[in-house]
Amino acid sequence: MKEKLKLVAVTKNDIKKALAENTYWQESKYIPFSKSKAAWLLRNDRIDDNDVCAILGLEGQILVSFIFMIPDIIRTENGLRKIYWSLRWWVIDKHKDTILPTYTRKKSLKAINNQIIVRYLGEEVEAFYEKQPFTKVGSRRRFFIVFSLDANLILLKKPTLHFLKPILKFFEKLSFKTIQILNKRIASKKKGVYTYQYLEELDNETWEFLKQHTIDDIVPKTMEYVNWQIDNTQYENIESNSQKHICLVGSISNKIGNTSLSILVKGTVVGFLSYYINGSEFIVRYFVFDNDFRSICVDALMENFIKSNSIVLQTENDFLGQEIKKRYHKIFSREKNIVSLVHNDLNINALTIRDHDGQFA
Numbered sequence: 331m332k333e334k335l336k337l338v339a340v341t342k343n344d345i346k347k348a349l350a351e352n353t354y355w356q357e358s359k360y361i362p363f364s365k366s367k368a369a370w371l372l373r374n375d376r377i378d379d380n381d382v383c384a385i386l387g388l389e390g391q392i393l394v395s396f397i398f399m400i401p402d403i404i405r406t407e408n409g410l411r412k413i414y415w416s417l418r419w420w421v422i423d424k425h426k427d428t429i430l431p432t433y434t435r436k437k438s439l440k441a442i443n444n445q446i447i448v449r450y451l452g453e454e455v456e457a458f459y460e461k462q463p464f465t466k467v468g469s470r471r472r473f474f475i476v477f478s479l480d481a482n483l484i485l486l487k488k489p490t491l492h493f494l495k496p497i498l499k500f501f502e503k504l505s506f507k508t509i510q511i512l513n514k515r516i517a518s519k520k521k522g523v524y525t526y527q528y529l530e531e532l533d534n535e536t537w538e539f540l541k542q543h544t545i546d547d548i549v550p551k552t553m554e555y556v557n558w559q560i561d562n563t564q565y566e567n568i569e570s571n572s573q574k575h576i577c578l579v580g581s582i583s584n585k586i587g588n589t590s591l592s593i594l595v596k597g598t599v600v601g602f603l604s605y606y607i608n609g610s611e612f613i614v615r616y617f618v619f620d621n622d623f624r625s626i627c628v629d630a631l632m633e634n635f636i637k638s639n640s641i642v643l644q645t646e647n648d649f650l651g652q653e654i655k656k657r658y659h660k661i662f663s664r665e666k667n668i669v670s671l672v673h674n675d676l677n678i679n680a681l682t683i684r685d686h687d688g689q690f691a
Contacts, residue, residue: 473651
């Protein structure tokens with residue numbers, strides 16, 4: 331018998347209850363987010379108890395559609411305003427060509443009175459938004475920089491080369507090690523000039539530096555907010571074969587986590603870096619620097635990238651992307667022009683979205 335479909339708006343209070351009763355983490359192959367991510371959401375004091383954080387489409391107990399949103403505050407010409415970052419819109423394959431994707435999205439807009447910013451407009455949903463009352467804002471570039479051959483990717487695109495897999499794997503390892511050695515030499519040239527300090531949470535000196543350099547951000551920063559944003563307890567590292575569910579908000583993996591550090595010259599903070607690793611990807615969340623020491627901050631970031639044994643670096647920081655391309659060895663790089671969307675009910679025609687604004691990977 332076919333299960334009846336229902337759409338459920340999930341508030342912060344609902345997430346509290348779900349954690350207590352293990353609601354979302356039982357039967358379904360797909361889960362909206364991990365328990366650690368759910369607990370992390372509850373620690374954000376910008377999210378009120380009745381704020382909607384997700385829309386779930388359910389057939390019985392099976393998750394078939396999902397929209398993930400994080401309430402936040404932005405600066406506008408008329409003062410501070412509450413908005414919702416839309417970060418994930420997913421529909422199970424069997425319903426992708428039905429009315430369910432549109433139905434789920436419209437339910438989410440109604441639940442938050444259209445106070446929405448879509449941080450990243452993907453090509454697969456562009457046609458939908460063109461017909462809706464949204465305005466494009468926050469144009470910027472996203473850099474993907476690759477530092478090793480990828481044998482699996484080559485074989486995926488050219489299956490006929492499968493008989494060459496051992497040779498391709500050899501060249502993958504060779505390219506990875508060679509580029510690491512070359513880049514390590516570049517990153518270490520000024521190693522004696524700076525030091526860095528790893529942080530579980532911001533210390534007072536780092537916060538004072540960060541506060542000065544984010545004063546014009548559209549999202550007002552506080553020490554508590556940034557500590558919540560970079561909190562590593564939102565992730566779960568588990569063995570690949572022990573993962574029972576597919577988590578739609580990436581927070582469970584065999585190699586996942588956030589690392590944050592301050593960069594110092596003669597004991598003074600000159601930079602702050604926070605990055606997120608998921609598998610072989612190294613995603614820069616915060617790259618904030620004193621202009622006089624920006625080259626040093628790039629080297630500190632690259633030193634950490636090399637130590638992480640990651641293959642792909644992703645950033646929306648234009649200076650960082652260009653500088654790495656210019657100074658460091660790589661296999662190839664790609665740039666993508668991306669935009670965000672604001673609903674016209676917000677009455678906002680322009681926004682400057684920095685790499686760390688609305689960044690909740």
